[in-house]
Each structure stands twice: as C-alpha cells, then as structure tokens.
Amino acid sequence: MITVFFDGKCGLCSKEIRHYKKLAHPNTFTWQDVASEPNLIEVLGISQEAALRRLHARDVDGRWHIGVAAFILIWRQLPQYRWSVLARLLKLPLAYQISQFLYGKFADYRFSRLAHCKVMADVNPVV
Secondary structure, three states: EEEEOOOOOOOOHHHHHHHHHHHHHHHEEEEEEEOOHHHHHOOOOHHHHHHHHHEEOOOOOEEEEEOOOHHHHHOOOOOOOOHHHHHHHHOOHOOOOOHHHHHHHHHHHHHHHHHHHHHHHHHHHOO
C-alpha cells in the first residue's frame, strides 16, 4: 500500500485527501494525518515540520515521493481521475521542474499562513 502523509489541520489539504479517498480503490492507500499524529512520520526520519510543509508519500517499495512527486504517485493510482493525464505530463523533465517550483512557492505560502504550522516551525526549526 502507498502511505500518504498529509496536514489534516489544513482545510484545503483535508478536502483534497477526502476527494482522493472517495476515488481510491480499497487497499491502495493508507492516509496519515501528521498534524494530529506527528510520530507517524517522525519514526521514519521525517520531521513533522517537513511533513507539514510538503505532501509526502511512501510507495510500496519504501521510496519517498515529496511535493509534486507525491501528487503524481497518487494520481497515477486513480486512472479514472481527470488528473491522471496531468500526472503523465508532469513526469516530463521541464514540466516537472516548473511544477515542483510552483508547488514549493504555494506550499511555503500555505505553511506561513497556518497557525499550527507556525507553532511547529518555532518548536522544530528546519536547518
């Protein structure tokens, strides 16, 4: 199973994950809310702050997919999903680099705006 680590206290993130849950076949994903249960990802060597900043997913082989790569991994498991075509396009080198840059900017902005993320940044600053 693919394990997806998401920010359950972020309204946008939670809404998107609920949407994916409705589309996903059973036993495809495990969904882990790192805002409420940081130890779920910290035991795997990822800080809660890093997990709140970017979507993280771990595939069946134990490889990490972070940011856009995590979305691509999710979308590719949802073949009926309208974004599955975008997932293929985003695998192209230039498209991937641009989308990762834009996602990073948005994710940093989102992180800076949410109160629970600010608390985590103060407690566990990223070096």
